Amino acid sequence: MALPPAFLDELRARTPLPSLIGRKTRLAKSGRNWKGCCPFHGEKTPSFYVYDDHFHCFGCGAHGDAITFVMRAEGASFPEAVERLAAEAGMEVPKPTPQEAARDRRSRDLHAVMAAAAEAYHRRLFLPEGRPALDYLLRRRLSEETIRAFMLGWAPSGRGAIAADLRGEGVTEDQLVEAGLVRPGEAGEPPRDFFYARVMFPIRDRRGRVIAFGGRILGDGQPKYVNSPETPLFRKRMGLYGLDLAREGAFRGGAVVAVEGYMDVIALHQAGFTGAVAPLGTALTPEQLEELWRISPEPVLCFDGDAAGARAAARAAETALPLITTERTLRFATLPSGEDPDTLVAKGGPAAFQAVLDAALPMSEALFGLVAGGRPATTPEQRAALRNRLTGAAGVIADKALAAEYRRVLLDRFFASSRLPQGGRPTVRRPARPAILEGPVRAERARMLFAILLRHPWMLPQVEEAIGLLDLPDGPSAHLRAAILAWHGTAERLDSEGLIAHLAECGLEDAVAWALVPAGLPLAARAEALPGEVEEGFWHFFLRLRGEADLIEDQQEARRILAETNDPAAQRRLILLTEALDAVRRGENTAGASGDAA
Incomplete structure (x- = not known):
């Protein structure tokens, strides 16, 4: 029986790759990663790189995670490698039960159902009935290559379309319901398609398996977007759109950047920003931040340049502050007013969005403005309130040394701002200190x-x-x-x-x-x-x-x-x-x- 994915993910998270691989080859720090000579082929010039959650050799192509490394370095089978790593991590390997075996079979079956559904929706996009949806995507400046890479599709308006498409695959009505593709019928009525008359966006997990869909209506109806209901495969607060592709993009050196919508992600990937992801119609959750940090220690959060964008940035900072450490933090980028990544790239090309990324502020610098929130701080009461909010924001950081540094930075900025009333000149000139040797x-x-x-x-x-x-x-x-x-x-x-x-x-x-x-x-x-x-x-x-x-x-x-x-x-x-x-x-x-x- 396959082991539960949650157990394997936790095992990988508890196994620091540099220390594991460092037993077999000497590693040296290289920026935020590590490098050394590959333990799998003789080389004199290091080409073996170790990242947070995987390793890669640019010489022989060896690639994988902690489990893969033990299997390859020690000749262990998959169960043996898992047992060894679990013992070191203080974890107990789950024992199979009939219930777990049945659940595992259902999960595998549902992944197959979702893959078949994605293929069916994608095929319909290129049929005459899907022409309006295809034209919409082409008007949004997506190439056919991009459309196929993201497996975009079309859910028709007729009742029972997805069931008909998958009947030849042996998919049952119960499986369609469990996968969130149809709604159970009421009062003896037949089931209804969950998605109809919508452009379809397959949502994949970090391993590239389809686990859900997002659907966009053509025209101005509401709701504009709907996502699959929660299923055994899909929890909205856990996933990120484009995560599987962003892992590859980050591996190749691209910046990991979280934007708002599906179309923003696709447009950015098409423009070369292959580390782009988006939350699934919700504000960023702690679980989604953890996913971002698994592929980059300093992802960029990109927000609109209006009041709503400022509020979203402040909420994201509030969520992230208790979770940041010296090893993982955030940067904040602000789009020009009235633009989103899709429109910005369309007007100014990749350089326009690169300028936004280049201007992204480290969290330590962005936080002052997010906490101040544009509220005045001119009276003693207002300034005292702002100072309390700043120290309170720093105080929620779990790492006490880091919290102290944030408090210092925020208060330095607070006192600096008090010296800059209108005109930008200090209100009080301190006596000059004795001259020093220049x-x-x-x-x-x-x-x-x-x-x-x-x-x-x-x-x-x-x-x-x-x-x-x-x-x-x-x-x-x-x-x-x-x-x-x-x-x-x-x-x-x-x-x-x-x-x-x-x-x-x-x-x-x-x-x-x-x-x-x-x-x-x-x-x-x-x-x-x-x-x-x-x-x-x-x-x-x-x-x-x-x-x-x-x-x-x-x-x-x-x-x-x-x-x-x-x-x-x-x-x-x-x-x-x-x-x-x-x-x-x-x-x-x-x-x-x-x-x-x-």
Whole structure:
């Protein structure tokens, strides 16, 4: 008998792959993943990568999960591998019972029923009766290739259509009811199709099996979308549309992004954003967030730029805060007002949506605006209420160290905002501190900035121009900038090991050693730092190196852009610039800021 999927999923979740695979081959941290030499074929250059829930060798093609690894590495059968991993995880392998065997057979049968139904709906889309639905999809700019890849279909309006289509497959009426494809008849009437006169969207589980359907009406009727009822295969709060394809997209390096609707997911996949998913007509649930984190430690949640989108983002943050850790968090992206991903890609192409992703804020930065909610905070009562909400939001984070960091970041932003009334000038000027030696401070700030780049060269595409603007002190920082920018123009992969090897070939070993001296380095310069921490650290030191006159010009430009666009990213930039300018004017030595020393 097959083991329950829930048991196997929990077993995989309880088995850390790096420690399991590390027994057979030496692994080294590579960004947020691990890599090493493949244990299944002899190689000298590492091409074996270990992710949160699977491994893959780009040399021999070996691929799988924890169970697969034990089977392949130790020659174990599937039951033996499960028994060994379960013993290590402190789990008991379920014993088969007649009831479980019957339930397992029914589940397998229902998967076959749903697969057959998906095929039937898909065939009807290309028949004359499905032409209006096909025309609708083509008008929505979907290619026939995309339509077939997502197995889109058409449920006709006639009673008993799906039963007729599946009768030749030996599917019974009871199975149709249990699968949610028909409703039982009332008062002796025959069963009725659950979906009729709708464009059909098969919903798959993470393994690619059809477990439910979404149906969209043609025209303006209501409800516009309906989903399958809950069945033995389908629980709405557990699934994500496009999850099986997004796992593959994330594996190939795509950003995992949760959007609102089915058509948004399909349009984004067609445009090359193959990590797109959507909840099934509900607000994001804890279970859906767990699914996102299984394929990415920092997925992006994308919301409309209107009031409803802001409320949805705030609800998502409220759901996520108790669940985030140092290893998994979120980013928040906001669409231009009046646009959704589908229309945005249609008007501006992939670059338009990529710009939205590039402007996504780490949760630590987005949270202030989500908690403030656009409500005024000018009176002492309003400010006290906002401060209480901010500390309360940080307080629900289970990891106490992380909660303390969030509280610090939120309150720093709170106090910074109090220094920026209309006009953007501080209301109180503090006495100037004694002057400090500028040369050593600038050199130390430059060291921090280049230490971050050496560990995280993936940032170069977004900061190359900014680095070129800096007036750097003579010495190792200037030499590093020239060599790094030259390397960026020719490098095939922006990885730390490759960059440091290139700099060594250029005779800059001493400069690299100078930059990476551990004393005083910020958290952002650690190899394991999260992307949000890296970006925050880089811009912190960049702004302190920019110079007062340049910062004033940057601040004026940021204020102009904010007034024209009311863009949250522009507001964030203005706040950072103002804080940096204030620190420069006070003569504040912030060389070691932005995180504890590494």
